[in-house]
Amino acid sequence: MRLPAGGPVAPAEPGLGVLLHTGPFHAAFRSAIRERGLTLQRLQARLASRGIPLALSSLSDWQHGHRRPGSASSFRAVRALEEILGLPPEALMRLLVAPYPVPGKVMPLRPRHGGDEPTGELARLLDGLPGSREHALDVVHAEEKAVIGADRRTASFWRRLVVRCVRDGADRYILRYFGDRGCRIDRVGLFGLENCEVGRVLRNPSGVLVGEILFGETLACGDTWVFEYRIEDGTGDPATECAHGFRFGEEQVVMQVRFHPAALPVDCHAFAQPGLYDPRHRTADLRINQHHAVHLVVQGVTSGVLGIAWTWPQRDAG
Structure with a gap:
């Protein structure tokens, strides 16, 4: 069976390579932290050294899906986290938002229709x-x-x-x-x-x-x-x-x-x-x-x- 163009068992949670393309954000973020071997305290300290204060509770909420980054300051932190975790630029950001033609507005990156074509x-x-x-x-x-x-x-x-x-x-x-x-x-x-x-x-x-x-x-x-x-x-x-x-x-x-x-x-x-x-x-x-x-x-x-x-x-x- 195909979708339009478009031995080992995968882990119970998809690997980081999969999650960076499919999301959700919190699972990709959690997987990246795990692969990098950093604690939330270390992440917080590295963010602080870049002049980005962020509460441990926010990092915890982000990795468990209780909250998602949504403000300009949060997006700045996410971009810094991409560097700290050794991820490609926009690897995590693209799971959150994408630029919208109207300045200052954002919209979800994923098609709102999911796997359904709006036309065709x-x-x-x-x-x-x-x-x-x-x-x-x-x-x-x-x-x-x-x-x-x-x-x-x-x-x-x-x-x-x-x-x-x-x-x-x-x-x-x-x-x-x-x-x-x-x-x-x-x-x-x-x-x-x-x-x-x-x-x-x-x-x-x-x-x-x-x-x-x-x-x-x-x-x-x-x-x-x-x-x-x-x-x-x-x-x-x-x-x-x-x-x-x-x-x-x-x-x-x-x-x-x-x-x-x-x-x-x-x-x-x-x-x-x-x-x-x-x-x-x-x-x-x-x-x-x-x-x-x-x-x-x-x-x-x-x-x-x-x-x-x-x-x-x-x-x-x-």
């Missing part, structure tokens, strides 16, 4: 499902597996989710699926496996599908629900990636790609990108295990795109 094929499909962009469910845990066949195509995609209802009345989950290049989306099948059934399914010839996964019950705020679904594909060009777009925060996601023994790739790696159409950053090398699979475990990601990519060896000319 996906937007038109979502418009056909009322309420499809509402935030009614939080993802507590998600496991997903892409199965790559002997022909190098994505044969199937399986997903199991544990969600928590954040408002009364939720009774469905809206999935978004991007087929590989050359996908015959009209031949792609969607199946409810556990605690759900498939509702309306809309498709676009470009290879995009959105569908309703119906729970059969109406949830109250705070209720949790466990469900599974599977997508049968096998119609596109050889797959080279499996990606996950984060519309809202998800507590934990486990991504796995399993390859047919007759179709093993080379150069498997994890990648991250801030948004659907932003530049991609390689974040870690991944090793295929003896069962012909690679996986990635991430936790606490709030937005952006994470995924696994690979390269196919050249086929024998003969």
